[in-house]
Amino acid sequence: MSKTFLIARREFLTRVQKKTFLLTTILLPLLIFGFYALIIYFSVKTGDHIQIAIVDNAKLMTNINDKQNGDIHFNVVQNVTTSELDNLIQKKQITGYIVIPENYNIMGFDTLSLKSDKSIGILTRDKIQRKFSELLEEKRLMALNLNKKQIDSIQNANTLQFTSLQGEKDSNAKAGISYGVGYFSGFLIYIILFIYGTMVMRGVMEEKMNRIAEVIISSVKPFKLMMGKITGIGAVGLMQFIIWIVLVLILTMLLPLFFPQLAQQTNNLPMQPGAMQAAESVKNSGELQGIMSALSTINFPLLIGTFIFYFLGGYLLYASLFAAVGSAVNEDPQDAQSLLLPITMPIIFAMVIMTKAVNDPNSSIAVFGSLFPLTSPIVMMARIAHGIPNGVPLWQLLVSMALLIGGFLATTWLAAKIYRVGILMYGKKPTWKEMWKWAFLKN
């Protein structure tokens, strides 16, 4: 049995057999699931009803009560004094009221005010504002003596159909999904690099501080010890991810069982562009349908395949650097912080490029970021979500992969040399300059 394998197996088993591994591996997806379930629950459920009384002294708001649905209700009242309304607010029967003065000109620019007892949250304010503007807008259009059909055609936002050169329909929803998927997978790799990178670093530090490194190194070459550690922890990460993906898939399949409304909403709601009050929910369900169809256009085998490649490549590239830092740290774990900086910088830099690349996968910074091996694992995920060749031409993907492999070999070579010296050095914290020197020491 190869010694590297022996070491990797120990690293893997000691981590997998820990209780915390089971806890994080099983509990985390459940938490994420629970979190999303809550979000969906709250978005499906109609929230607190907000009752706004409109004191319509100008007699503008006729025939609107029957069209109310959603969270915000406008009740048009007449001949009610403000003190009575204040009273109602106190009794919590209404949230607030708007007084439209008798001489209010609907075509004018006068502002109206809404009175309430407590401060209304910014999102609710926005909803009330939008809804009230819609009301006014319709009334204004009616005041121009337009008929229902004309109003509908004015209000119909003619959406642009975005099409690529290849003739593929590229809906907004699809762009949104590509954005979301790209951002998510890029972010995931970012997290992975940090979680498993620091795991490698702490493992190396532990060995050095336990002073077992010297015992092991008298039977195994330092390079084998480092590679065993990196592959062992990489296997832990891979296994954890496979468990997560399986769990998440199972739970998403279970999701409609818990929320039957969700399935109903996506299938049953008919498109009624005319009915203003229903418009919002219709738009939502239309988007949901769009998302479903857009999701099916994403090339998941390609995405998952490249994800695994960049996950492993990125991990291997950075893990050896983390190991080198771990080997240089002495008794004080605080030392790790300052030594880590040059490693975390490119990761954070990659994250910044990634947020640009998801929006514009072919910008020059995105192309650079997805080719440069220190940033490519994160940035390429953002581009690949847009597909080949829309997001990234095939040749760029291949060059990026080749560069990543080359980069991994280079950092490992460099890190192994630093590691070999660092693991046996005790005493004061080395500077980066000294570590650089170690890398080029002969033997």
Place this chain on the structure above:
Amino acid sequence: MNNALLQLQHLKKFYATQKAVDDISFEITNGSIFGLLGPNGAGKTTLLRMITGIIYPDEGTILFDGGPFNPMNDTAKIGYMPEERGLYKKMKIGEQALYLAQLKGLSRAEALTKIRFWFKKLEMESWWNKKVEDLSKGMSQKLQFVTTVLHEPKLIILDEPFSGLDPVNANLIKEEIFRLAQQGATVIFSTHRMEQVEEICDHIVLVNLGKKILDGNVGDIKQQFKENKFNISFSEQPSATINAAFNVVTQNKNNLVVTIQEGYSTNDVLQFFIDQKVHITQFNEILPSLNDIFIQLVEDSQGAASRKFQAIQ
């Protein structure tokens, strides 16, 4: 050419700020117990690390078991117990021993048989499922010793093997060391405890400031450093102690320490007291302890170094 298991020839290892090992050569006979001595920071650990293949010398060669030292293959023939003990704290003792033995190249089955043998011998059987963090310092010391000798190495290197052990366990380990040496293993023993060296080692090398300052058989060294002092005890106080044959160094009632003058022998001294008809109960030569030799040599070499340093300034 000879019966040496290990030969070091002009080894040098320089670090940026100091010469850790500066041209050291010696050889270790097969089957002997060899003491590598030196004060803190003398270069012992660097020397041992080169012998175990952890680091490479800048210059010089190491011959091991009849050929040039090849760290890749020869580490399986070496067992090294460093001064700073190291074990995985969270790992079970049995698994730990198994893991370390497999890293030395033993198969799982081989390793298991040998671990059982040693655990039984050192009364550690009940420890198998305990974790290292639950062990006392002495217990983990025993475990470390077992993992060092488990793969039956030709060369066993022990750096301060008795620190932290109670006298019973220290004796147990000492006997094991003797037994292993009798079976043909060569032991390098590095320590500051001179009484242990006198008791255990056949041959010693003393290093200081990266240089070898003494190399030889323990008995020979003592002869070499003796100051010609003799201890004489009597049943009653002798009436006269002045004679041309010797000088009295100290006198304590019935006990005399004397040095013999040029041209006289021990018999002249004895004759003097026999003539006085005092009853002699004891007469022996005082040999310096290794401890005295160690302190004297280290101080001399350090003094020389600092004098040299001042001269340079």
